[in-house]
Amino acid sequence: MIHNASLNVWKLWGGVLLALAFILVLAPNQASANSSYNAQVIADSLNVRADAAKDADVVGSVKKGEIVQVTREFHGWLKIKHGNVEGWVAGYYLLKTDKQPGSVSTASASKEQPRQVASSSSKTSVVLVDALRVRSGPGTDYKINGVLYKGAAVSIQESVKGWMQVVSGNERGWVSSQYIGEGTAVQTASGSSTSGSSNGSLRGKVIVIDPGHGGSDPGMVGTTYKTAEKTINLSTANYLKDRLQALGATVVMTRTKDDQKPELPRRVAISHEAGADAFISIHYNSSDKRNSGILSFFYSSSKDRPLAHAIERQLAGGIGLKSHGVAYGDYHVLRENRTPAVLLELGFLSNKKDEGIVRGADYQRRAADAIATGLQNYFK
């Protein structure tokens, strides 16, 4: 009896050790050995959780603009350190940065500084469209210096045949006067876009990124992990925005929040008002469970296809999923767009393998890098 009992204890211990080994292998902390990097919080406020799961205990929070240290990644979740707070956050609310932890970004702080607002009256001259190009002279042949956003107060220096020289915050230059009118100034930028570094290869290019769906329209929902398409469309778009700005482009987003749902004609209008050079619509796909991989759609063979080809060539270069080439697609945001436009389906949320890959920040970053390289080649 005693002999048998002790044997059972050993069996039990073996089982426990085996289970422990499994837990160690599968635990988020052990999932990857990425070296750490810094990232900036892009959500207004972001909960830090004890584990890489939506329902895990909240152990703290970080705020917009704060720089945190990222130490691990696990299926779209990032383990961060910020002061005394350490834990997991949803990866798509962070953007990689070169800035140091513990500091609040001065770039985003300076954007919040009051623009020039007329003190004598509540009405002033403001930008009437979502994004307005600022040029070095009174005409479309002049170089683009930057972009002003809806509601930005401008002080008019001079008017010449449909053009105005304006000053607004740090921006000074010429804008088409039809987009300036009387209104109430908005103190801060709309947050929809910012211009990039002054010497990148995409300097002077205005690129509209369109994260598909949003708000009450989640798009596709993953069959295995319940990934909402609208959410990863936006996070992928944010990675792309980051990359394009680093290359000097001026980026305009058709939406910047998960709960926003601009109608399709509005998305196209944003492209036209910005006078965009390219329009990139980001989506993830769904269909028969066996379907896997990337599709790049164009509408017009002359206007859109060269752009689709340039981007697809990069997406096909081994970012983690197979690309099935370019295809004709009769989508509103392509068909009604005067801007060269492409709609990308970056993987199938109905496919377990695809969903597991595309919900990760790594894949989304690789896709963003490939799209950015494709744009660089397109504009060469």
Ligand SMILES: [Zn+2]
């Ligand atoms: Zn979609």
